[in-house]
Amino acid sequence: AQKVTQAQTEISVVEKEDVTLDCVYETRDTTYYLFWYKQPPSGELVFLIRRNSFDEQNEISGRYSWNFQKSTSSFNFTITASQVVDSAVYFCALSEAANFGNEKLTFGTGTRLTIIP
Amino acid sequence: DADVTQTPRNRITKTGKRIMLECSQTKGHDRMYWYRQDPGLGLRLIYYSFDVKDINKGEISDGYSVSRQAQAKFSLSLESAIPNQTALYFCATSETGTTDNEQFFGPGTRLTVL
Numbered sequence: 001a002q003k004v005t006q007a008q009t010e011i012s013v014v015e016k017e018d019v020t021l022d023c024v025y026e027t028r029d030t031t032y033y034l035f036w037y038k039q040p041p042s043g044e045l046v047f048l049i050r051r052n053s054f055d056e057q058n059e060i061s062g063r064y065s066w067n068f069q070k071s072t073s074s075f076n077f078t079i080t081a082s083q084v085v086d087s088a089v090y091f092c093a094l095s096e097a098a099n100f101g102n103e104k105l106t107f108g109t110g111t112r113l114t115i116i117p
Numbered sequence: 118d119a120d121v122t123q124t125p126r127n128r129i130t131k132t133g134k135r136i137m138l139e140c141s142q143t144k145g146h147d148r149m150y151w152y153r154q155d156p157g158l159g160l161r162l163i164y165y166s167f168d169v170k171d172i173n174k175g176e177i178s179d180g181y182s183v184s185r186q187a188q189a190k191f192s193l194s195l196e197s198a199i200p201n202q203t204a205l206y207f208c209a210t211s212e213t214g215t216t217d218n219e220q221f222f223g224p225g226t227r228l229t230v231l
Contacts, residue, residue: 009157033218043205045222091159095218104175105150105209105220107159 002027004094006108013082014116021077021111023092029053034068034075035093039110045091051075079113087115120144121223123208129229136195138226140208149191150209150220151175151183153202160207166191167213198230 003026013019025034036048049059051068059066063080079086092108121142130136140149147168152160152175162175164183172183180202184192195202205227209220 006159035219037222043227044224045207047219047221050219104162104165105218107161109157109159 002029002032002094002096002104002106004092004106004108006090006092006111008111009109010112010114012114012116015084016081018078018080019082019113021079021090021092021113023075023077023108025073025075025092025094027073027094027096029096031096033095035095035105036066036075036077037091037093039089039091041088048077048090082115084115084117087113089113121208121210121221123206123223123226125226126224127227129231130198131231132197132199134198134230136198136228138193138206138208138228140191140193140223142189142208142210142221142223144210144212144221145188146210146221147188147213148211149185150211151181151191151193152207152209153177154205154207154225163193163206195228195230198228200230202228203230204228 005024032053034051038046038048056068065078067076089110089112091110093105095105124139150165151163154160161177163177163181164175165173166185169185182194205225207225208223211218211220
């Protein structure tokens with residue numbers, strides 16, 4: 001069975017500091033997909049990134065970067081030079097390959113990030 | 118306009134009442150999902166549907182039922198609401214034929230059962 005662990009329940013950092021959110025996953029599939037979503041205080045879920053299991057290249061998008069390491073089953077998310085607008089709950093999620101009847105998304109419990117001005 | 122909409126956005130009800138949450142989508146996706154979010158527990162799957170004639174239980178289906186009235190509409194019902202069903206509910210859709218199961222979420226419905 002697939003599982004996603006976000007061990008950091010809450011993190012607080014001072015504005016402009018860098019912060020890394022950890023995500024560790026478990027799956028028996030060799031083909032799978034990993035996601036990060038942001039949930040700001042308004043409550044909606046905002047898609048941030050998707051990564052498939054065959055692509056271990058790290059990705060950078062502005063102040064956001066993602067480090068995917070299959071060897072440690074981790075897909076960590078780093079925010080550089082954090083801003084108050086980054087304050088939100090962040091979810092990591094896993095989807096195993098779209099075999100019939102198995103296309104479910106499993107979420108971690110989320111990390112609440114607070115950026116202190 | 119939003120691709121996935123949920124009504125109502127907020128609802129307060131009393132124990133024992135029947136409640137229906139509605140989800141509509143204009144994305145043309147076959148697959149639809151209902152999740153609930155509780156503090157510290159993330160999102161958990163209640164029910165999902167891969168097409169109009171297909172309904173499947175998720176991780177926490179007890180106390181809930183669903184109806185897929187059309188490709189674009191997927192409703193979640195609480196037959197007799199109880200306080201521990203107080204949560205934030207999300208509807209989501211995804212496209213058949215993709216391999217990554219990227220899901221698109223509605224804005225959420227905040228339900229409070231007194």
